[in-house]
Amino acid sequence: MGYNLLNGSTNPLSDFWRFDPAAGPNGTWTRIADFGYTALQQSATVSARFGSGAFTVNDGAQDRAFVGWGLDINQFDYKDLWEYDAVNEVWIQRPDTGSKRMYPFIFVIDNMAYVGGGYDPAGGNSYPVDLNKFDVTKLIRMAQEVPGHPRTG
Helix, strand or coil: CEEEEECCEEEEECCEEEEECCCCCCCEEEEECCCCEECCCCEECCCCEECCEEEEEECCCCEEEEEECCECCCCCECCCEEEEECCCCEEEEECCCCCCCECCEEEEECCEEEEECCEEHHHCCECCCEEEEEECCCCEEEEEECCCCCCCC
16 A cells, blocks of 8 residues: 555555565565455455555454555545455455545554544545544444544544
């Protein structure tokens, strides 16, 4: 996830990489399934994008990685959430996440992910004011409005 600039144009990316710091003297990067690659379709089902957010948690049994939000090349912004299944090397779509946004702030406390802020260019150039708490063991979201001024990541 991210983008490169080619001839002054933004080119969103969908490739993902895993880093193993124990492999060799400098560690090793290995490419994993592209973002949006699902077992059902056997192909990428979502647009490449930039301005996404990501977090990892441990649910007591395993480490889990999530990615969502962002903006694609057509200026469409998202409120989706995807989980990477490292065993089967596919992405699993999870329930939507509240407001559309790009560049959210994210932090994790006691394996609960909190997502807020960001910027919604497709929503009238607004700054979402909701703060979402994700309990990934139940895949539920609880939202609350953040007091004060809107903020971005």
